[in-house]
Amino acid sequence: MTAEAEADTEAPAKKGIPKLFIIIGAAVVVLLLAGGGLFFFLSSSGGEADAHGDGHAATAAAELHDTFIFNLPPMMVNLSSEEGNQAFMKLTIALEVADEHMMTEIQPRLAKVIDAFQVYMRELRKSDLEGSAGIYRLKEELLRRVNLAIYPAHVESVLFKEILVQ
Structure with missing residues (x-):
């Protein structure tokens, strides 16, 4: 063994x-x-x-061309709430445009732009805006809506100057 x-x-x-x-x-x-x-x-x-x-x-x-900034007035929006908790968002936005001609195209359509933003943002919940992904989705949706409102003019990007969610 x-x-x-x-x-x-x-x-x-x-x-x-x-x-x-x-x-x-x-x-x-x-x-x-x-x-x-x-x-x-x-x-x-x-x-x-x-x-x-x-x-x-x-x-x-x-060689890169200069862009121009079109400042929108500050907006304050009541957010949609599930439990009855009151939530609001204060937002200051600037639009980046390619040239000065685009700025003159936006000015007469400014009421349509603000209306499109307000209608969309009132349906948002506080949870929709959490994290960088939520802010990115908000930015992309606002860019889409502003370009629809001012067509045929075009905005390069939406810039957040201030975001406050309470």
């Missing part, structure tokens, strides 16, 4: 060694792939800056 006991102890040791090599080999492969990916990522982003030089970034920034 002692010979059988020795055979049993040697067998697991022999089976365990190849598993250890497989695990170590897999870890080395993963590290090599991650290192190669990191090197590729860093060399590709650094290569563009070296090829174009620092002057290219300055000229690219100068």
Whole structure:
């Protein structure tokens, strides 16, 4: 029986060694792939800056056209509530437009823009505005509504100057 006991102890040791090599080999492969990916990522982003030089970034920034800001009056809206708790939101918005001509297009349609905003925001609940995802959804929906209200004019983005939800 002692010979059988020795055979049993040697067998697991022999089976365990190849598993250890497989695990170590897999870890080395993963590290090599991650290192190669990191090197590729860093060399590709650094290569563009070296090829174009620092002057290219300055000229690219100068080529971008200036945008104009159209400030809307502050709005205060009662939010929809489930339990009867009173909640409101105070919001100050600016619209980013491509040129001054768009600002003159928005001015006569300002009442339609504010109405579209008010109708949408009165249906919001306080829980709809929680977190960055809620604010992002609000921003995208307001952008969609302002572009519908002032069509064929176009607003580039909606900028929040102040948001207060209580």
